[in-house]
Amino acid sequence: MSEARIIDGKAFAADLRGRIGVAVHRLKTEKGLVPGLAVVIVGEDPASQLYVKNKGEQSRMAGLHSVTHTLPAETTQEQLLRLVNQLNHDPAIHGILVQLPLPKHIDSNAVLAAIDPDKDVDGFHIVNAGRLAVGLPALVPCTPLGCLMLLKDVIGELRGLHAVVVGRSNIVGKPMAQLLLQADCTVTVAHSRTVDIAETCRDADILIAAVGRPEMVRGDWIKEGAVVIDVGINRVPSADPEKAAQGKTRVVGDVAFEEAKAVAGAITPVPGGVGPMTIACLLLNTVTAACRSRGLPLPEELV
Numbered sequence: 001m002s003e004a005r006i007i008d009g010k011a012f013a014a015d016l017r018g019r020i021g022v023a024v025h026r027l028k029t030e031k032g033l034v035p036g037l038a039v040v041i042v043g044e045d046p047a048s049q050l051y052v053k054n055k056g057e058q059s060r061m062a063g064l065h066s067v068t069h070t071l072p073a074e075t076t077q078e079q080l081l082r083l084v085n086q087l088n089h090d091p092a093i094h095g096i097l098v099q100l101p102l103p104k105h106i107d108s109n110a111v112l113a114a115i116d117p118d119k120d121v122d123g124f125h126i127v128n129a130g131r132l133a134v135g136l137p138a139l140v141p142c143t144p145l146g147c148l149m150l151l152k153d154v155i156g157e158l159r160g161l162h163a164v165v166v167g168r169s170n171i172v173g174k175p176m177a178q179l180l181l182q183a184d185c186t187v188t189v190a191h192s193r194t195v196d197i198a199e200t201c202r203d204a205d206i207l208i209a210a211v212g213r214p215e216m217v218r219g220d221w222i223k224e225g226a227v228v229i230d231v232g233i234n235r236v237p238s239a240d241p242e243k244a245a246q247g248k249t250r251v252v253g254d255v256a257f258e259e260a261k262a263v264a265g266a267i268t269p270v271p272g273g274v275g276p277m278t279i280a281c282l283l284l285n286t287v288t289a290a291c292r293s294r295g296l297p298l299p300e301e302l303v
Contacts, residue, residue, distance in 0.1 A: 004228075004264040007150055013276035016149070017062055020283050023299035024063035027290070035290035036065035036092045037121065037283070041099040042080060042106065043073035048099050055097070058279050064286060065092060077106045081114050088116040094293055095121035095286035118292065121285040123175065132178045137292070139285050144176040146277025147208060147229045148183070154227055154266050155206075159184040164204035166190045166197070166217065166254070172210040172231055180206070197221075209254035219259025228267040230255040231274050 027033040037059050041052045052068060059066035069083060080098075087096045096119045102108050112120075117127035123141035131138035151158060163185040167173035173189060180187045190200045191211075201207055201221040209217045210231035222228060232254030237244035253270030261267050268274050284302060291298050 004261040005266040007154055007266050007268045007273060009150060009268055009273040010276045012150060012153060013280040016280045019301040020287060021062045023287060023301045026299055033290055033294055034065045035094050035287045037095040037286045038067045038087050038093045039097045039099060040069045040083060042071045042075050043103050052099055055279055059283060062283050073103050080106060080111055084114045094290035095119055097122050119289055121282055121289060132175055135182060139289060141171055141175045142278045142281035143172050143231060143274060144179055145281045146274055147176060148179045151206060161205040162186045162203060163206040164188045164190055164201055165208045167210035176208055211254050213254055214252050215256040217255040219256055219263050222260055222263045224263055225265040228255055228260055228264045229274060230268050230270050233270060233275060
């Protein structure tokens, strides 16, 4: 069997951002609607700062109205909730994202619950989780949405396929399972308490790995020809002993990539697979929220 097709999430995300840009231009010129995204960051976590910077740049490049609120680490929960409430009532803002993690003195659940569900472009609000579970229109968490788009691009019709989701987090595992159920897959959710997890994975036509454990899913866990989506982003010591001794690291997924690509039909690399889809889907969710706020259908470029 030949090696797996490498799923280029970076190229797919770039194409999606291009289509979003066209759709946003049409909404501006034909409907007078400018989708607006507000990102709130509290404190100075370097990874969060970089992520927020990228979100802002990509939002502006796609033509969105982009606002970033950078608050000091000592911001109180009351102050943050006051800002969220202001954004909830701002007609120019259609999407609100509060960057996690928040400082320890702030209750993240309380802040996420305060966001208007119709502006919750991260898709984390309990109302959106409920809407997704019962099949109502919902804003869906960005990473699972990106995974589903990649799967449909590679496979086409997903109906009847057996999908195994490894991981049951509220951010990826559970919403991923709901999306696959809506696509008429037979879905198994595997986790740390699953008996013989390797055997469960071997039965999958679609295998989604989202556990946050470096290279946990081995090549012999994968059915020949299966499509593997690796959501994991893990930093491990460099493969070069000298570099590792200097504290240098490399990024790997939850799947042992070299083993897996010899068996799978298609697989996402890490980096360059699922990661780039997350911000692209954030922009898509913002456009979706803006259209729904005016009772408009999603532009044809994005359907």
